[in-house]
Amino acid sequence: MTGGFLPEVALDRTSPVPLYFQVATRLQQLIEDGEMPVGGRLENEVDLATRLGVSRPTMRRAIQYLVERGMLVRKRGVGTQIVHPKVRRPVELSSLYDDLAKSGQEPRTEMRLFEIRPAPDHIAEALGVPEGTEVTWFERLRYAGGEPLAIMHNAVPVDVLPLRREDLEQHGLYELLRAAGRIPRMANQVVGARAATTAEARMLGDSRGAPVLTMTRTAWDESGRAVEYGSHLYRASRYSFELTLTS
Amino acid sequence: MTGGFLPEVALDRTSPVPLYFQVATRLQQLIEDGEMPVGGRLENEVDLATRLGVSRPTMRRAIQYLVERGMLVRKRGVGTQIVHPKVRRPVELSSLYDDLAKSGQEPRTEMRLFEIRPAPDHIAEALGVPEGTEVTWFERLRYAGGEPLAIMHNAVPVDVLPLRREDLEQHGLYELLRAAGRIPRMANQVVGARAATTAEARMLGDSRGAPVLTMTRTAWDESGRAVEYGSHLYRASRYSFELTLTS
């Protein structure tokens, strides 16, 4: 009748980590390690709260956190169920560099252009800054596994982050933004496809007319400040976008 | 000093609509109508709660709701700020049909194949169902504005929703799923590009080798049950994906 059984959970009330987060993290561990049966039900939140020695609101908040991440589903009058693992997976706002590095593909960056200039109109509009605002504008050729993969054009307002050519050759743009505390929290992307021009094909080591993926993106930080505009071109034969959507 | 000024807000305590939601909706209206200055600060939550005659938790929940939707930003010790409108816009899990209908492009659907059959291995795996599970498998050619736009292959488990050929010819798949209460809440998509084969090009009214956008998707409902698998092909010259990401 009780459904799930919850093993010992140790909470540290002296820790600066919020209680509800400690509870949520512990629950998440148990679920991911498979100690809580998938599809099974959690104990009801009142008992759970009592047993862990926290108040019901705190327990609710912990559960709510996991519901938002897609790990749990609640139904009034029924209970809380554990969702099949396949469904989960948070939306990550990551950059190509991060993705490549994570999958062990050894990214390499070749800087083709690097200048500080007033933003062209369409870029200023995309960034939501006044026309003529100074941006760092650069074009990079990204290699993975020794082969060219993408041509990337980017603009970053100079007052958001002063970029140095050397940094960009050795690190991903998002990595640099994060390090500076200008963390991208929201992004608007348009993904399309077209045939490569002769020049593009030559740079990518592909043949003329080969299909390429196009992606233009504007990214904002948590305060709504635009931090980056990008217009990228990927070899379709070597790259595709994977993304998780939640309503 | 107070920053934003909040006009009269009428709350209906007899309504079944939760108080926090009434407050959130009203706030959202005021912001979207531009009555609250963008970039401006809200009153602090304690005063706000007092003035509206609700408790602080309720007020917090209303604000939290708008924070999650990207309309507000809060900083401890500072206050709550209204984010620039450009950044907002919720991720919508919509279908091509909905999108076209909304933008007034008059979608038309031509059914090329419609059968009930055991799911092929790779589709069964994508859906997370046992091999051989019965699915409705169909291929549609989607027109917009009189011209072909996409070739769409889809599989829907029969025990999720029994589909009829006639319905699919006149409605979008997502529309039908929603009407049946199997609402897609989460989806995993892979977007890529390649050159069209001769057969594909002929169907799409394009030339052989023309770039096409490919998209494969699995969608789940709120309980984690897979409701749809799709493998679509779009004319790159006429379609692109627009999406908003949040971390």
Added chain:
DNA sequence: GTCAACACTTTGTCCTGACAAAGTGCAAGG
């Protein structure tokens, strides 16, 4: 004039308590 300590404002966390609403299952009545 500069810098550090302190006060103040504002959001974050956490508690207790109470009632409402929705789903489930059982039992009584037709």
Added chain:
DNA sequence: CCTTGCACTTTGTCAGGACAAAGTGTTGAC
């Protein structure tokens, strides 16, 4: 046998209070 209604369980909503933590600005010492 089927349906209706009631009881029970479980999550949802709401209130009020208390203290903590972080950011801002001011004041005072040097």
